[in-house]
Amino acid sequence: MKLKKITYSNFRNLDTMTFEPHDQITLLSGENAQGKTNMLEAIHICCTGRSHRTSRDKELIKFGSPSAFIDATCMQNDGTHRIEIKLSSTNKKAVRINNSPARRLGQLMGHMNAVMFSPEDLQLIKSGPSLRRRFVDIALSQMSSTYFYNLQRYIKALDQRNSLLKAIAVTKNVDTLDIWDAQLAKYGAYLSVRRAKFVKSLDTKCSKIHSELTGNKEKLEVKYQASFQTDNEEELEEKLVAHFKKHRDNDIKRTTTTAGPHRDDIIMSVNGIDVRAFGSQGQQRTCALSMKLAEVDIMKKITGEYPLLLLDDVFSELDNSRRTWLLNYIGNVQTFITCVDIDKKLLHDRNDVDIRIIENGKLHKS
Template sequence: MQVERLKLNYFRNYESLRLAPGGGLNVIFGENAQGKTNAVEAVFLCAFGRSHRTPRDAELISSGMSGAYVGLDVMTRAGSRSVEVKLRDGERKQLFIDKAACERSGELMGVLNVVMFSPEDLELVKGGPAERRRFLDMELSQFRPAYYFALQRYNKALRERNALLRPEAVKERTGEALRRELYVWDEQLITLGADIMQRRAEFIGKLAAIAARLHREISGGRESLALAYDPNVKPNGGGLEEAFADALYGGVAEDIRRGYTNSGPHRDDVAVSLSGGSVRTFGSQGQQRTAALSVKLSELELLREDRGEPPVLLLDDVLSELDELRQRALFEAMHDCQSFLTCVSLEGLKRAGMDMSNIPAFLCKNGTLTAV
């Protein structure tokens, strides 16, 4: 999978950009706050229909402008595809695949597969459960677009159920009437939630095996990494639907008391442990970085296996966070991938042993990219 052309108009600090990247590593370097991350953000936007930095699309439009445009052409093993994102201030963004308008952002999933490495990856092991759920949801959506749509429907049903649990809504209804209305949303949550939990369990099972192997290689066999799906709803001997139904029906009183739904995959987590201990609690900074890198590299390998071609890699200012051993592991993993790497200067790459003579490099300054 390879981005052949990237076009930006009034996106962030780019007034206009026309970029034809190389098929391997592409380096975007320059001082901070010049637009390096904005360039890789544009590629991410075309993969997921959203920014990895902000939920507010208005922030993506250049200051003082009413709209922005991001478009790219990508070559896949199935042929050439195009993705376009049109942003207008105060309006819903418009998405296009091969010039045809998308009704839902989920239609983008799988058109352009990307894996992003950034300093924030450390939150995968240091952060709270929401960070790991976000990782699960974004990656599973690339693998299985049907998962994305199930998740969207689940979240909609969850919002409706939670609205009924607000104190003002509870006061307006008798106990029996409230339970009847909750039951309507319970039925949807149970069916969709069981599907989400099943897919998450399968995904983590595959990811865990790869991550454990990669971590052994990176650590020289000194440590063992384990990932385990930690569902909020525990299996009870029956099926997932039965377990979720028991949790919802048995927890109604507590849900009413708290004003929101306490059970379900929206409260799942992934346990990350190193030689039996929690990486989040007991891991050193170096151990946490290695664990996070192993998880991201396993994502790359799993996508490569599943889709039959490597994804596009977005490497945003990550080399400064990695020692020589971890840099080498990353470079080895990206050997067959098109990559966009941002950094302050080329010297760090040269010190890492990278021959820059045949690698496209672009100097980023004030929202412009100049080949050097």
């Protein structure tokens, strides 16, 4: 897919503007704190309904303004898709898809897809399992709104079960736990099977990308770690029901659901060594980048469309040969790269790159 046009109004520090990007690579260059990441953030919000930096809409609205507005038009094989998002400091965000109001955020999925790589993605490797699950969940949600809805249902059932566990500490009445166990097992099995399958294809793709990116020095392996390894959803559902039962006493004691797909993880190793614990910062960053680039390929395979690729500050930790590799690898994927300095040598003779300068929220041609 290609982003044809995006209008920003009162979004963070950005001037109200309409930007019609290049079909291939747009390089957004500028000094620190000028609005480069803000431009990518707004594109990402059109794709997923959420910012990658904050869950508070208010922060996205220009200081002193009551609301902000993003209006994006992209082209897919099946035609034009228009996404309009109004962010308000007092109301819920209002979303319009192809000129009609959307009742649920889930309706947004699939109209505009993006893969974003940002400095925060180092945490994808470094921090706890929740960010890694989130990475997989966002990817799968963009590819399937059913996945998104089932994820919401799982989260809701988990909340309800946890509230009930707290109540049981007082009432000692465990009657309705079975209902929530059944719900969790049903949606949990759905999520787990799809996550495991996604991570398996991720593993194949990213090990190839990573070895190219590191000049064959590193072999990256990615594995989905769950309580049960099965790709049979019904069988897993039964196993999960038994699993919740088995942990019930402990759950009641701890007043929370201690086991289940919300505790699963993605394990990453480089040359057989756990990169989370032992990887250098550069190694961890490169692993995150390989995973994101692999995600691009998987999305293309599943949806038939390349997503947009948003690379925030990706050059800062790559040497020149890796930068060149990356620019060549991107190929036909419409990509937005932010950077502080442009290496003119790197871009010499490339006609697939449009360089824009961003200064104090204003965009200029270079």
